[in-house]
Amino acid sequence: MKYDFDERIDRTEAISIKWSKQLRKQMFDEVDIIPMGIADMDFKVSPAIARAVQNRASHETYGYGYPSEEYLQACVDWQKRRNNWEIQKDWIVYTPGVNMALVCAIEMYAEVGDRVIVQSPVYYPYYDYIEGTGRKIAYNPLVNKDGRYEINYEGLENLARDEKTKLMILCSPHNPVGRCWSYEELLKVGQICNKYHVMVAVDEIHSDLILQKEPFVPYATVSDQLAQNCIICTSPSKTFNLAGLLVSDIIIPNESIRLAFKKKMAPYYLWPGNFGAVAQIAAYNESEDWLEELLIYLRGNAEFLYQFTQARMPEVKCQVPQATYLAWMDFSAWKMSPRQLWDFMLHRARVAPDNGQVFGPNGEGDGFQRINFACPRAQLKEALERIADARDKLNMSSTLCSENN
Secondary structure (H helix, E strand, O other): OOOOOOOOOOOOOOOOOOOOHHHHHHHHOOOOOEEOOOOOOOOOOOHHHHHHHHHHHHOOOOOOOOOOHHHHHHHHHHHHHHHOOOOOHHHEEEEOOHHHHHHHHHHHHOOOOOEEEEOOOOOOHHHHHHHHOOOEEEEOOOEEEOOEEEOOHHHHHHHHOOOOEEEEEEEOOOOOOOOOOOHHHHHHHHHHHHHOOOEEEEEOOOOOOEOOOOOOOOHHHOOHHHHOOEEEEEOOHHHHOOHHHOOEEEEOOOHHHHHHHHHHHHHHOOOOOHHHHHHHHHHHHHOHHHHHHHHHHHHHHHHHHHHHHHHHOOOOEOOOOOEOOEEEEEOHHHOOOHHHHHHHHHHHHOEEOEEHHHHOHHHOOOOEEEEEOOOOHHHHHHHHHHHHHHHHHHHHHHHHHHHHO
16 A cells, blocks of 8 residues: 555654643543544545645745635545536635534524434434534434444425424434445435425535445435535545634535625634644645545544454444445443443543433433544554453453452
């Protein structure tokens, strides 16, 4: 391979939320811990991106930037090349991250006290955005069929027909369960939402990270009717490990929705920063070969995680996800409460995944942990061995206690 994804990089002095020793002590009360949660990658960016950012830094002027023609065209060309989706440059609205766009959509389409649909277990900040703006969460839990999650369309329609339900946040591909929704699944969702005049904000931030044969289907390509009732949130941040540069492209085909969105965002006067802008251009125009090698490596990591679990912890259920670099692992066979499981991970295994309970209030995430496998394989192996070894020691201790009693 041309790129070295096996290289282990010391990020402890890089002002990293995931790796800061101080933050690990604050968050987990542990320093000797392997962070396997927060969804950025422990890989270097592509050389083209690094060169672009370094060249821009060497200019030594860091004033206001703007979404240049080259910046916008890079996004247009990427969507056409990767997804066969023909978009127009004037459909693109910049925000410093997908999350701000989702909050904007909530405030635009749901009044205080209105309901917003989410499909749990799901990316947990959605809950904060909804409740933090005074809106109410309308839960439509996904249906777990032996590790494959499916949409409950009857439940979705029951929620959508409520006149207080105004918006749905659709995670596509889905984080944390790793589903890549099919054309038919998206069509059903869109038809229900359009029928009851529910706006759809689609979080497609993981859309480039497809690990299996199922293709990614952009929501707005399913039909023109769906395209005219949605706000599509995209970004190079997950794909190319650029989360710290705060760059996202919000694609809105419907002109009236787009103008309203721009008006809502106007007081913040937001433009892409110098480094985010050149990084996006280099990512979309010069880094596709890096991404193709990354996907091969991530597939290998996902397979390694699955095979390791089968061999060392066969009672733990997990699947190779269709998309994302996140494994949704079911530890419920261990018969631990959510608090006991989290304590086990931190203080016995000394591994910090994401606690599954936060992804699904009302029990949808109980017994689960989300593990980020976008890291060198040696790091993934070490983390999994810590979990398995800690479980073996706990079993041995329990056996000895039983024998002594």
